[in-house]
Amino acid sequence: MISFDEALASVVAIGQPLGVETIPFPEASGRVLAKAVSARFAMPRTDVSxxxxxxxxxxxxxxxxFSLPIAGESVAGSPPGQVLPARAAMRIFxxxxxxxxxxxxIVQESAQxxxxxxxxxxxxxxxxxxxKAGSDFRAGELLMPAGRLLDWKSLTTAAAGDRGEVSVFLRPRVAIIATGDxxxxxxxxxxxPGAIPESVSYGIAALTTQQGGIVVRCERLPDQPARLRIAAAQALADADLLIMIGGASVGDRDHSRSVFEQDLDYVFPKVAIKPGKPVWLARVGRRLVLGLPGNPTSALVTARLFLVPLLQGLSGRDPGEAxxxxxxxxxxxxxDCGDRETFLRARRIDGSLRLAVSQDSSGxxxxxxxxxxxxLLPGTPALPAGTAVSFLPF
Known part of the structure; x- marks a missing residue:
C-alpha cells in the first residue's frame, strides 16, 4: 500500500498520450491539440472600420x-483597394x-x-x-499551443487561423464493467428482492466523456468469474483503459483482480486513503486497468483523484493540472483522520467550506x-471550526 502522493505521481507518469490523428476542423470541439495552430494571415487582413x-x-x-459628396460604399467582405477621392466621403460599415x-x-450618429x-x-x-491591419494578430503568429483543450473559447481563437484540419491527440477508449450480484x-x-440500483457506472461513464474519453462499452455483471473473465478479455481488446467497479477488496466474491488471463502488473495495488483504500491501477499487456471500489462515494472520490488525471494525460493534457x-x-x-490520508466531502458556500452531513463511503x-x-494528512488531529484547509474541487 502506497501513499496518495506516490499513487498520484504514478498516475501522472503513466498518463501519456496514446497517439495523434488529423481531423477536419469542424470535428475538433473537445479535442486536445497535438500541434500548435498558427495564423495563415493577419487579422484584420487590412485596415478596417x-x-x-x-x-x-x-x-x-x-x-x-460641413458636407461632402459620397463617393461609394465599403461593406464587410468587400475586396480591399478602393480609393477615396479627395474632398469626398465613403459610406462604410x-x-x-x-x-x-x-x-x-466618422460615426453615422454625427452625420446626416x-x-x-x-x-x-x-x-x-x-x-x-x-x-489597423494585424492589430489582433500577425501572419504566422501562434494562436493556440499544443496541449490546449479546444473548448468553446479556444475553438473560436483556433478557427481564426483558417486551418481546414488540425492535429489532435487520440481520445482514450474506455470500457467499464460494474460487478455485483x-x-x-x-x-x-x-x-x-434484495437488489439495489447500479448507479456508479453512469457517473463514471459521464466523467469519462467529460474528461475526453470515449466509452466503448459499459456492462453490469454478476460476481461470476467465468463471465467476468470473458467480459474483461473483450474489454481489453476494445479499449485502452478498462475500469472495474466493485470486487476490489479481498472477500470471497471479490473477483475484479483475478479475472485476467495475464498477470496484473501493478502500478499500485491499493492506496492509504479514506475513503477508497481498495483502489488499484495495473497494466495488462499494453492496456491499463483501474479498479474502483463498489461503494458510490468511494468510487467517485477515487475517480476524481486518479481517473481524472489519468484520462487527461492519455488524451494529451497535462495530468498534473487535474x-x-x-x-x-x-x-x-x-x-481526526487516523493513520490514513482522508478526503472529506464538502460544499463551498459563501466563501467557506461546509462538511457534508454524512461521510459514509456508501452514501x-x-x-x-x-x-x-x-x-487531511495522516495523523491530523481534530480541528476547530474556522481552520484553513486544503481542498480539491470535486
Whole structure:
C-alpha cells in the first residue's frame, strides 16, 4: 500500500498520450491539440472600420457643419483597394476595408445623409475608429499551443487561423464493467428482492466523456468469474483503459483482480486513503486497468483523484493540472483522520467550506451537492471550526 502522493505521481507518469490523428476542423470541439495552430494571415487582413459611418480624409475636415459628396460604399467582405477621392466621403460599415487615402471614420450618429451628400453636424471627437491591419494578430503568429483543450473559447481563437484540419491527440477508449450480484438497472431493482440500483457506472461513464474519453462499452455483471473473465478479455481488446467497479477488496466474491488471463502488473495495488483504500491501477499487456471500489462515494472520490488525471494525460493534457489543491476556511469542526490520508466531502458556500452531513463511503444523497474534497494528512488531529484547509474541487 502506497501513499496518495506516490499513487498520484504514478498516475501522472503513466498518463501519456496514446497517439495523434488529423481531423477536419469542424470535428475538433473537445479535442486536445497535438500541434500548435498558427495564423495563415493577419487579422484584420487590412485596415478596417471599427464603426458604421463615413470614411474621410483629415485634409477635408472643416468647421462644423460641413458636407461632402459620397463617393461609394465599403461593406464587410468587400475586396480591399478602393480609393477615396479627395474632398469626398465613403459610406462604410463595421469590419469593412478602409479605402486608400482615408484617415478616419466618422460615426453615422454625427452625420446626416441626403441622397449622395453627407453633412457632418456634430462633434466627431478624436477617435479614428480604425482597426489597423494585424492589430489582433500577425501572419504566422501562434494562436493556440499544443496541449490546449479546444473548448468553446479556444475553438473560436483556433478557427481564426483558417486551418481546414488540425492535429489532435487520440481520445482514450474506455470500457467499464460494474460487478455485483446485488446490482440491477435503475427502474428494475424495485422489482427484485434484495437488489439495489447500479448507479456508479453512469457517473463514471459521464466523467469519462467529460474528461475526453470515449466509452466503448459499459456492462453490469454478476460476481461470476467465468463471465467476468470473458467480459474483461473483450474489454481489453476494445479499449485502452478498462475500469472495474466493485470486487476490489479481498472477500470471497471479490473477483475484479483475478479475472485476467495475464498477470496484473501493478502500478499500485491499493492506496492509504479514506475513503477508497481498495483502489488499484495495473497494466495488462499494453492496456491499463483501474479498479474502483463498489461503494458510490468511494468510487467517485477515487475517480476524481486518479481517473481524472489519468484520462487527461492519455488524451494529451497535462495530468498534473487535474489535481491542484486550493485553500479555504472550513466553517465546521473537523474530525481526526487516523493513520490514513482522508478526503472529506464538502460544499463551498459563501466563501467557506461546509462538511457534508454524512461521510459514509456508501452514501449517495449528498454526492450531487458536494463540490469539494477536504484533504487531511495522516495523523491530523481534530480541528476547530474556522481552520484553513486544503481542498480539491470535486
Amino acid at each position: 471599427a464603426m458604421d459611418g463615413y470614411a474621410v480624409r483629415d485634409a477635408d475636415l472643416c468647421a462644423l457643419p 463595421t469590419g469593412a476595408p478602409l479605402p486608400e487615402g482615408a484617415d478616419r471614420v 445623409r441626403d441622397g449622395n451628400v453627407v453633412t457632418f453636424h456634430r462633434s466627431y471627437g478624436p477617435g479614428r475608429h480604425i482597426r 446485488e446490482l440491477a438497472d435503475p427502474g428494475v431493482a424495485g422489482t427484485r 489535481v491542484v489543491f486550493e485553500t479555504m476556511i472550513c466553517s465546521d469542526p473537523l474530525p 449517495q444523497l449528498e454526492l450531487a451537492t458536494c463540490d469539494a474534497l477536504i484533504r
